[in-house]
Amino acid sequence: MAYQTFDPGLENRPIRDIAYEQLKHAIITGQIPAGSRIVETVYADQLHISRTPLREALRKLERDGLVEYVLHRGVVVRAFTIDDIDEIFTIRNAMMMLILPSVVENVTDEALARLREILKEMDVAQEKADADALAVLNREFHGSIEHLSDKLRILRVIDSQEEYIKRFSALAIASVVRRSNAHQEHHQMVALLENRDLEGLKKLMHHHLEESKETCLAAVREKHYS
Amino acid sequence: MAYQTFDPGLENRPIRDIAYEQLKHAIITGQIPAGSRIVETVYADQLHISRTPLREALRKLERDGLVEYVLHRGVVVRAFTIDDIDEIFTIRNAMMMLILPSVVENVTDEALARLREILKEMDVAQEKADADALAVLNREFHGSIEHLSDKLRILRVIDSQEEYIKRFSALAIASVVRRSNAHQEHHQMVALLENRDLEGLKKLMHHHLEESKETCLAAVREKHYS
DNA sequence: GTACAATAAATTGTATACAACCAAGGATGA
DNA sequence: TCATCCTTGGTTGTATACAATTTATTGTAC
Numbered sequence: 001m002a003y004q005t006f007d008p009g010l011e012n013r014p015i016r017d018i019a020y021e022q023l024k025h026a027i028i029t030g031q032i033p034a035g036s037r038i039v040e041t042v043y044a045d046q047l048h049i050s051r052t053p054l055r056e057a058l059r060k061l062e063r064d065g066l067v068e069y070v071l072h073r074g075v076v077v078r079a080f081t082i083d084d085i086d087e088i089f090t091i092r093n094a095m096m097m098l099i100l101p102s103v104v105e106n107v108t109d110e111a112l113a114r115l116r117e118i119l120k121e122m123d124v125a126q127e128k129a130d131a132d133a134l135a136v137l138n139r140e141f142h143g144s145i146e147h148l149s150d151k152l153r154i155l156r157v158i159d160s161q162e163e164y165i166k167r168f169s170a171l172a173i174a175s176v177v178r179r180s181n182a183h184q185e186h187h188q189m190v191a192l193l194e195n196r197d198l199e200g201l202k203k204l205m206h207h208h209l210e211e212s213k214e215t216c217l218a219a220v221r222e223k224h225y226s
Numbered sequence: 227m228a229y230q231t232f233d234p235g236l237e238n239r240p241i242r243d244i245a246y247e248q249l250k251h252a253i254i255t256g257q258i259p260a261g262s263r264i265v266e267t268v269y270a271d272q273l274h275i276s277r278t279p280l281r282e283a284l285r286k287l288e289r290d291g292l293v294e295y296v297l298h299r300g301v302v303v304r305a306f307t308i309d310d311i312d313e314i315f316t317i318r319n320a321m322m323m324l325i326l327p328s329v330v331e332n333v334t335d336e337a338l339a340r341l342r343e344i345l346k347e348m349d350v351a352q353e354k355a356d357a358d359a360l361a362v363l364n365r366e367f368h369g370s371i372e373h374l375s376d377k378l379r380i381l382r383v384i385d386s387q388e389e390y391i392k393r394f395s396a397l398a399i400a401s402v403v404r405r406s407n408a409h410q411e412h413h414q415m416v417a418l419l420e421n422r423d424l425e426g427l428k429k430l431m432h433h434h435l436e437e438s439k440e441t442c443l444a445a446v447r448e449k450h451y452s
Numbered sequence: 453g454t455a456c457a458a459t460a461a462a463t464t465g466t467a468t469a470c471a472a473c474c475a476a477g478g479a480t481g482a
Numbered sequence: 483t484c485a486t487c488c489t490t491g492g493t494t495g496t497a498t499a500c501a502a503t504t505t506a507t508t509g510t511a512c
Contacts, residue, residue: 012297014495016285039463050497051464052278056285059242063289065382071238072464072503087379094320153313156291157383240465265493276467277494298473298494 016053019043020060027066027077028167034079038067064160082220088164089213095158096205099149104198106148115144115190126183134179135170141186145193172215181211242279245269246286253292253303254393260305264293290386308446314390315439321384322431325375330424332374341370341416352409360405361396367412371419398441407437 023043026032044054058075061067067075118141125133146158172178185208192201249269252258270280284301287293293301344367351359372384398404411434418427 014297016495041463052496052498055464056282059282059285060289063286065379071240073505074464083377084379087377090324091321091380091383094324095317098316098320151309151313153291153310154317157317242465267493278466278468281494300494 014053015049016056016060019047019049019054020057022047023057023061024064024066024163027061028080028163030080032077034077036077037073038075038077040074082217085164085168085217085220086213088161088168089209089216092158092161092165093206093209093213095154096146096209097202099146099151099154099158100202100205101198102149102151103145104193104196104201106150107193107196111144111148112190112194115141115193118144119186119190122183122186126179129176129179131170131173131179135166135173138169138173138182139166145189168216168220169212171219172212174219175215178211178215182208240279241275242282242286245273245275245280246283248273249283249287250290250292250389253287254306254389256306258303260303262303263299264301264303266300308443311390311394311443311446312439314387314394315435315442318384318387318391319432319435319439321380322372322435323428325372325377325380325384326428326431327424328375328377329371330419330422330427332376333419333422337370337374338416338420341367341419344370345412345416348409348412352405355402355405357396357399357405361392361399364395364399364408365392371415394442394446395438397445398438400445401441404437404441408434 023032023038032038038058040051040054040058044051047054058067058069062069062075066078068078069075118137122134122137122141125137146155149155173182185204188204189201189208192204249258249264258264264284266277266280266284270277273280284293284295288295288301292304294304295301344363348360348363348367351363372381375381399408411430414430415427415434418430
């Protein structure tokens with residue numbers, strides 16, 4: 001068959017990466033339920049690609065811990081429990097504490113201006129109670145802060161959990177109360193960053209992520225997701 | 227060509243995993259220097275395998291962050307600095323603090339007996355100043371403690387750094403002074419575990435890993451590794 | 453009907469073939 | 483001499499073919 005000539009705009013990535021992201025998304029959202037066996041030919045046909053790039057995508061998922069490989073039996077989707085969510089947020093929180101010193105150290109006026117810009121957009125979204133927009137802006141906001149750090153390996157750990165965070169922090173933002181508190185906290189964060197107040201920022205960020213976790217866990221428990 | 231029919235004993239893993247580990251080892255030990263481009267055909271020939279399993283190994287290394295992928299240009303070995311070592315130990319220390327509560331909670335008499343057994347072997351190795359044996363036992367000792375925890379995702383983060391730790395903590399163990407201190411600390415750890423003294427253990431473990439890091443960094447700086 | 457052996461089907465593991473792309477160098481023309 | 487186009491060699495991207503292994507199925511004996 002012909003190559004996948006989708007290529008929207010400038011993107012010309014290998015289709016193994018497309019497959020990787022699609023599978024990752026499908027697993028995290030539960031479209032492919034935990035315990036499912038991923039038979040290569042089935043998914044290759046479904047994605048209209050050959051087994052080769054699909055297998056490379058599976059190897060990546062394997063390193064991510066999303067699927068488990070069994071000798072001569074291929075991969076199975078790993079289970080995903082409330083404890084996982086707890087751990088993911090806990091890891092993220094701990095990593096954040098590790099990078100904050102370098103974040104405060106490296107913050108520039110340009111970065112602060114950018115954060116204030118995002119905050120303004122968040123004000124609007126908050127006003128309109130647009131949870132979807134807030135979820136996107138929220139990731140942008142936190143991402144901008146995190147990537148002020150030069151601790152590349154720690155950032156890599158955070159980024160490896162990024163996809164989960166995206167999904168689950170959206171759940172937290174769905175809560176009206178949490179949304180309002182989080183919004184205030186975001187404003188406070190920028191103020192603390194402005195003053196280079198490391199201790200204050202650490203305390204606030206820790207609280208912020210802890211609250212997000214609790215709200216998210218409550219939401220998940222309610223939906224009896226596990 | 228015929229399949230790689232090496233298969234020593236019971237091991238019958240796919241050769242992509244063999245390739246993965248060999249490449250990983252070669253990169254971490256510096257046999258393949260940072261910045262090198264890994265041309266698939268070259269290494270496939272060298273390992274006497276085809277490109278397919280090699281590519282799957284490369285995808286895993288990509289997720290590990292050991293190599294970097296450039297569109298249509300393949301992978302290059304990422305640089306590996308003193309800062310990386312610092313971060314790796316820092317991450318490990320932070321993760322350890324997160325799992326220790328569950329370690330203390332789950333510790334059993336059998337586990338303690340096992341730890342004392344390892345300690346005894348370490349006594350012998352310490353007596354004989356056998357640094358190589360100590361390095362192995364050291365990993366076994368710490369691994370046994372870590373895996374008392376049921377925080378699987380956090381353990382996964384620790385394990386993902388395992389290979390580095392193996393290499394670098396061996397450097398720390400090469401120091402006679404550090405070796406002696408570490409040995410004492412290991413004995414103290416078991417005592418604290420016995421008493422389920424979480425706070426004491428946290429304090430000691432934090433100190434222990436911090437000292438290992440410093441010794442290792444000093445050794446690396448001396449060898450002007452970076 | 454159950455147990456076991458033999459066989460067939462499904463699936464993964466590996467190798468190879470070919471297409472697409474990039475980079476470098478030479479040919480052509482001004 | 484310089485710029486531009488084209489070609490070509492090298493390398494990655496993908497598809498496919500085939501081998502090996504596991505799992506399911508069938509058949510036969512008891």
